[in-house]
């Protein structure tokens with residue numbers, strides 16, 4: 031079957047759905063979103079879904095703050111028939127090294143400057159927020175009460191339904207197998223069942239973004255890596271904020287449903303598409319969480335799983351145009367693409383339509399790697 | 412249908428599932444993500460057979476054409492303290 035579209039978006043994760051919604055809201059017709067599996071089958075449906083504004087560069091603070099403001103009004107803006115379950119009880123960041131603690135101080139100053147209500151706090155104050163926090167190995171902490179958590183399936187569903195109402199067409203179980211380029215311009219998207227003629231393609235393929243880039247001959251400097259995560263049985267409400275430490279390598283939060291979700295990185299993982307669950311993760315995760323939040327040790331793990339981080343050399347996303355005309359990138363989120371999604375949607379839509387960006391993201395274009403201008407962010411997991 | 416509980420861990424009724432199916436959802440993995448069906452303490456050991464049949468009937472296919480949900484480790488709930496080395500050593504000493 032041969033079809034035509036103004037814009038084809040590859041990927042039905044939160045990024046693809048947010049981009050589709052923003053384009054449709056701006057009046058673009060004939061938008062198609064394709065996913066090789068079901069909606070949220072990629073990283074979006076596997077993520078910790080924590081959203082924070084405690085970043086170390088001004089641009090990231092602005093992107094994160096604007097995204098939080100979006101989540102606050104998302105049920106209304108997207109006219110959702112459900113509830114995205116946005117809970118704002120903060121992120122408690124704890125430092126176990128002097129260097130990290132100093133960084134928190136600098137970050138808080140920057141965050142306050144752009145209007146984020148974070149603050150540097152003492153360990154005593156941290157214990158008031160999470161009484162069972164074991165502060166033995168800790169030096170300091172920072173807290174931002176408006177950070178939080180929301181349901182990734184439901185947020186994506188809300189974008190999906192809003193986009194559909196505005197006329198966007200979604201085709202699931204359609205794998206993009208090739209993209210035709212003529213004279214340096216995008217011309218056609220080929221899937222297992224269709225050929226779609228189009229001038230604009232958005233690569234929002236998450237962990238598979240490099241493969242989709244190769245289809246048009248663009249070498250995207252990203253790789254994918256399995257990040258594991260687990261969930262416990264639900265219990266009564268015990269913990270308000272997400273507790274997170276970069277140096278101790280842990281994040282742990284209680285969902286509104288009552289279960290605790292926690293994860294950590296693993297430096298020994300090799301790049302690839304495997305998302306298996308390992309015993310090693312379970313073992314290290316248990317050690318880390320019992321050390322920092324001892325009573326959590328009494329909870330039963332009911333499930334563990336993995337998902338792909340799509341990682342760039344500076345752990346910052348790649349946004350916007352590239353050398354193939356009509357081919358746009360929204361990739362390389364390096365583990366924080368969920369919390370940026372509302373702005374990803376808006377900023378990419380603005381770029382495609384040639385509008386001025388609400389937040390200047392020119393530093394996140396793919397050219398930065400060729401120019402050697404990496405955008406270094408000190409506060410990533 | 413309101414009173415027919417399919418997933419006992421998450422209190423999901425036949426009506427909840429039929430509503431999802433008629434809204435266009437076609438896969439068990441999606442039902443699971445929307446409702447937490449099969450993600451509670453029993454990990455789908457009681458409801459998966461039922462849900463497979465419901466989805467098969469709705470889609471008008473035979474039950475073996477329905478993709479099962481991914482079963483994930485651990486097989487039964489295990490306490491973090493039982494896994495953690497630090498906590499184990501404490502218990503031994």
Ligand SMILES: Cc1cc2nc3c(=O)[nH]c(=O)nc-3n(C[C@H](O)[C@H](O)[C@H](O)COP(=O)(O)OP(=O)(O)OC[C@H]3O[C@@H](n4cnc5c(N)ncnc54)[C@H](O)[C@@H]3O)c2cc1C
Pocket residue numbers: 040041042043044045046064065066067068069070071072073074075076077078079080081204205206207234235236237238239242257258259293336337338339360361363364365366367368369370
């Ligand atoms: C364990 C874990 C924890 C995380 N925790 C957080 C967190 O707390 N906060 C946060 O902000 N972020 C977190 N992240 C990162 C976050 O999940 C991602 O950055 C975000 O979901 C990316 O969304 P996306 O839509 O860009 O990609 P995805 O959700 O991966 O979607 C890409 C989609 O593209 C489809 N696709 C790929 N190739 C093709 C093709 N050829 N044809 C058709 N379709 C294709 C895939 O099927 C997939 O559905 C976490 C990630 C993991 C794995």
